[in-house]
Amino acid sequence: MKLLRKQLDKVKPHFQKGGRLEKLHSTFDAFETFLFVPDRVTERGSHVRDPIDMKRTMIIVVVAMIPTLLFGMWNTGYQHHIAFGIEAGFWDNFWFGFLRVLPIIIVSYVSGLAVEFVFAQIRGHEVNEGFLVTGMLIPLIMPVDVPLWMVSVATVFAVIIGKEAFGGTGMNILNPALTARAFLFFAYPIYMSGDDVWTAGLMNGEGVVDGFSGATPLANAAMGDIESIPRSLDMFLGFIPGSIGETSTVAVLLGALILWITGVGSMRIIASVFAGGLVMGLILNIFAVNPFMEVPAWEHLIMGGFAFGAVYMATDPVTATQTSTGKYIFGFMIGFLAILIRVLNPAFPEGMMLAILFMNVFAPLIDHNVMQANIRRRLKRAAATNQ
């Protein structure tokens, strides 16, 4: 560690103002703060600078995603081996999935960070650490068989149009990871929907075991094929086909626990997303004119990407609402709309992505109204006491 610090200190003057490599300052800064906690302290006034800067916050979110990532790798192998009727042990499953998922992670990080570094250089600001989380979220919400160049195109699109066009990290309106997914969903639908994309190797279709359809529980439910929906326990634990990281509700809840304990993710949003989903599910149960609407409300919460979106996507501090009251409204509407889209719109098998993006757009409006309501209330109170 000391050696590293010494090396950094030795080259540091080159990157500072007047140095030879002044132009690459932001790149150097990115690596330095990545390796060491910044030693900046406040010099005047009564402020205390928290050493938890944005990089540490983001790293905690990445740590919270590790359960879903590890489970996703195992499940990728598990589903593949079921589909092709191969006997495989725990490590066989995991190793297979590891080799399939790792390239997607690398492609996502390399293409996204390349764009980030280029923009940081051109605009002369620090490299935004927001991409640490985005780069990990993107692989987790992809089907395992997605071609790598598509991941790269979608990541570049999401970072440039979804984030940099608005001014970089902290300025974006839409969640960049979901922007990438939405881009792929509309651009290359055959690779992002249907029954064949969720299990590795199923698109080629050779040697698949009879009776294995690869359909996700949501696809089963949408077809009205209620018998084929896996047992609730399987869906809760995650032994089902789906995007890489979203199948296991248990792993997602583990991540939610980490976010809760460290205070990084907003429990208000997470809880109200689940509440919203439950309410919409119950409303649909009351009408129940088709098999999909009869699916028990609580079962909706463990199907598809609902839990994953609630914990990792809806809580994005940039695109979510900032006020406490706003967070309840924001979360509730996400859950509410996600189930509504999921059940009533046959064109979109999973509503979570669109519901979150939709509410991202509304977040500033919700905040504005919450703040205006507060101002009006206090003005009224002030007027009453002055009389």
Next chain:
Amino acid sequence: MSKSERDPLFSGKNMKLLSTPLNDENPITVQVLGICSALAVTTMLEPAVVLAVAVVAVMGIANVIISLLRNTIPNRIRIIVQLVVIASLVILVDQVLKAFLYDVSRQLSVFVGLIITNCIIMGRLEAFALSNKPWPAFLDGLGNAAGYGWILIVVAFFREFLGSGNLWGYPVMETLGVYNFGYQDNGFMILPPMALITVGVIIWVQRTRNRKLIENQ
């Protein structure tokens, strides 16, 4: 009389009427007018070019006619007079397209007729042709229509190329053989949101190159 009468035909001032709408006062990217047709007819290059040419013709001629009539039009009915002029010209264009370019005219369908409602045309008639002589009005019409047209064509180029792998109906991507490497056409480019994003990117590039367009510097 006034100085402008002695202006040569291609004086700097007149040429400016032709050139500013291409960049500094572009109807689409700066004034953000005529967006609807820019989103609707730009999935392919051919209809976009045809529509651009049609708008150039209609605008140039309409500006001249209104400019000639400008001292005789009663102020209270000027809008209806402008509409009559534009509508007659659009009907002419529509008939010409139907006679000579029937396929394209079917692709464009209602959007030829909707040239009448294109806000750029009415805007220039009101703002310029009503108070200027025929020649400057003609140049102003051509300039604005061309400024509208080139954005349309650029957007259509990217949308057709990336969205269906063709250019002017010719399968470029297939000829290059990129499908064999796993390349796929981007279906999102065909959808209207991507036209909006493409226009947005053009605005971004334009403002980066032309810094005086940026507000509150």
